[in-house]
Amino acid sequence: MDEPTPVDTDGHGTHTASTAAGNAVKGSLYGIGRGTARGGVPSARIAMYKVCWGGGCSDLDILAAFDDAIPDGVDIISISIGGPSRQFFHDPIAIGAFHAMRKGILTSCAGGNDGPMISTVQNNAPWIMTVAASSIDRQFISKIRLGDGTTTWGNGINTFTMKNKIYPLTSGAHASNLTKNYPYGNASACDFGTLGEAKVKGRIVYCLGDSGPDSTIKGLKGAGTIMAVDPQLDYYMITLTPGATVARYKDGDKIDRYINSTKMPRAVIYKTITVRMKAPFVASFSSRGPQFVSRSILKPDLAAPGLNILASYTKLTSLTGDPSDRRFSDFTIMSGTSMACPHASGAAAYVKSFHPDWSPAAIKSALMTTATPMRIRDQYGELSSGSGQINPLRAVHPGLIYDIDESSYVSFLCKEGYNSTSIGILMGDKKKYKCSDFKKARGFDGLNYPSMHIQLGRKDTKISAVFYRTVTYVGYGNISGFKAKVTSPKELSVVVIPNMLRFTKKHQKQSFKVFVKGKSVKNGTDILSATLEWINFGYSVKSPILVYKQGAFF
Template structure:
């Protein structure tokens, strides 16, 4: 037995030694990526070009290795894949300074490039690099802060020869403020001044300069240059860059302290078309009106004809249905979702309970010991004192305490200013039912955090049950890897489409919550007049932030596929979007805690890497859109107003709204309508030859779906094939409900997906759609104002607008605490913006900014 044990141990030792030797051999032979730094001045004279020398040096140690990149600016050298032995050998070659193994860095920044897959070695950035600097992104907004590092033009070549624009001068802005990155800037104020009087240049610059921050934020999100060390007070620390960092930027300032007016917007779009921009990014929106009355839709139609993709915000009136803006089918309508980054700040109560919130506060933290906490409603004699409105808190009851405030009506950050002015030392801001569990971070002026509705109710219950309640707030900085993500933001506006229910909107969602991007040096991160802090980057939320993400991604696709039309680019983004997480579960809606639907997320969350090679696209021409207008029974005059030409619908032709070659389907069954609905579609091959088979998924048994033909074969690029999709209502129809499905074409390599939305509750009188108000606006009234969940002060009409603090010329005469900041309103969406107002009169259009 002893000999057996000895033999067994010997065998095990031998096997262990062999295993270790094999592991060492495997480790030695395993290839890794290395960056090779070369002394370019040491290049032997026998080489005509440094790339030849690099290749020769590499061949001296490996016959199979290839250079991945050749660097000429950041370093002199190249990157390649080598074994450890080969790397060591190369380091001994003449002229080689060092051979360094590649290091994986985690980005702690706008983070959306990594979240969208743009920081992997993906083909989209590679394919778009060559033409990206010739692509011009035009941004209609509040202007630009040209000193931002995000407009650094280092490494940019000459301005594209296609550019026809200019750099207009004005107050605090000269032509020298433009460069090879920021190639143009204009401003438009005649419409504004006609309605509200001359701009007060002591309060804002009558020039392209951004005194607000919103425009700089959206422009740098779309196409900002790479900036290392970006953050807001240390939050989201990392390298910031726009979606298309090599694209050029052209700025069109159309929004002022009093709002954005359609006359100015139309002129800006007119000039942008003249200037030859390739993409127009517009984080603004108005009411719901027919397309021939909608200034943005009219301007966008002309832009589409010139091959310009127009990307617009969906609005921040969610989660109410029928709350979308920018519904025209030639506009790409973008909703908002979250990313996997958060800024946790926890509330610890005296009973030992902890509740998670979010905050961007940076300053002196609260003492380590627990402090008294009081509910604002118990520290005020005012109606709705729980909202922490200006001059509503009783200082004697608030001094030295943390105050629990309810969200709504006034700006979130302004509530903190009210608490601070009354002597409070901290704030816990709690969501109400209108906001649910959605958490939006703010750069508060005092130690403060925002918690969800459920946590707020629990904290309030504790305050009411404990005679001496105490609490503190602990700030945890930046966290990434948050799951699930994305989720649809509660504020993101929702369908159905109130103008043409047969067109599913929004088209897509993109990152729009807690987004880091460039900021104006003229205003603090909250936008409040009392906020003296100045930052170069800010973190804000809204569909104003998601829109420029798609604008920048469209610029990348335009660079990679310059021959693609705006409709083809949008189709690629829509049909490759994803609607579920890696575990197979559907993207969630933070407003309900349940799976989101196409009425919330459209085609899904943008996936730019997949969009590069979509396989097939649903393309559209100007004539297709004209046929769509005929189907709407627009008159010749109405169509001419959009198309800028005489056009007569063919009386012998049968037009159908549902036949517009859109990448999604919205089918509306009505009690008095047909039970069979047929939509025609045409698909264009933009990939290799292949055969695509169709598959259908649906959650309802009330509708039978068939596609004819079920197979489409393509032999060449740009080949087109048509199909008919038939929707047949089976049996009794569900009442007052929606249901959803999905149609996919696949050749085994590509999946060309389209959402389907069935509705049995669309109101038959379309005028009712247009006049319908978001539900939360109806139930959120307070002294004549809707629940303010945006960065803009709300006004009922122009007279009310003036009475709330504007003089006879409409200039803001600031009252204490009147600034806008990161606020809370269902009819607008966008970012932290100072003292902005929605002005329904004179066809004013408000920027889409956030709750």
């Protein structure tokens, strides 16, 4: 049973909080990832609200945290929590974030860890900044050397240095303890109860799969574990066995052949080291769009580092949480959109420190329109990354912002079909809200959003949408002109009217329309992706335009 204490007993909150803010300190995980660690905004102050317990994160606790944080005077709310998508008036995070927005507070949320499947993105309300997890250019690998001198590499965070230069090597299949009377489980995968201790003790064991065989091998007094998976995981687990790593099946096959062709197979696994890799790309686990709560809003909004992130940790639990694990550390390495969210939250706080009067929508717009397109794109494009990887330095001076006020969100909700009762739940007061009292939302999506999104039904035969947008000039100088540049595939016609915006003073607003037309997405074409870029000397204000065909990925 959980102790009734606000103390972080599992490390998740400590890890995410130290990513958003915190002074620069020297840190590493047992020497892995050694360097200087600091939060996104080192000088910021953090207020933490504990809402998750052993039984999960209740709606009441989440709403209570919002009710505490808003009057406490926070500037940004960072929530590394997710759950199944729900209508906004049934979603405690959407409700709480709406209340925060009304008080000028931006809420940044994790996009979910159910990727790479599409339509899994969470926290989809347009007043929320929804964050996908991307990689950094640092990779952790462990070298494996076989007795014949062959070497290969594996992933997994292995903090151990093996005492001996070489160890006997076997496989789950060879170490099987299954009989005709007890044939249950998969010995090749090193399932619990399938291996004999005499065949495992003192040996490195090769196992198919990564469903916890290192724990099984440790319990049988094995020396180490090589887990083979396909495809290779891009996120790494903190391994439990003294000496463990995760290899690709194709590399695992070499190890398996060596075991089966050698009388006395041997191997050694080296401690994890750091190498460079190409980045960024969206992590495999990061949830993808499209979302179906508000079909015309592209989610996630943007991406931030969330893959194998070193940050602070609690010493109230071991690195793996396993009672037999005796490793406790001030730092650990975690992966998830939970880790990406505080990176974006820190970036938002950084922008707000320069522009304390900006609205939540303005801050989110600045981060989205200055984001860097993913260097390595997957087949889902912006359904994975939104506007791209955050670039906080550029976001401080975006040139133009897409602002949204409270009444515009209400008009959007009316267009989406929400009635006075559901809008009242979001508002949290007893006032009766009539859609007829608000300006009618215009255009395909009815919102001044920094991205544009079209979802086609299975039977749609053509693409036709008009987006109404208004930008506010926040650049240097009183007179400035921005010219529209459109990049689109041949299947799409994207026309911007007017294609030149001229501003004569700061904070001036200018409106434009974007016409998107084309024939229906062809069979075999998953998505069509275009970009609208407003260009001025020193500024590039980008908005993705995405067309998605329902059923294209099924």
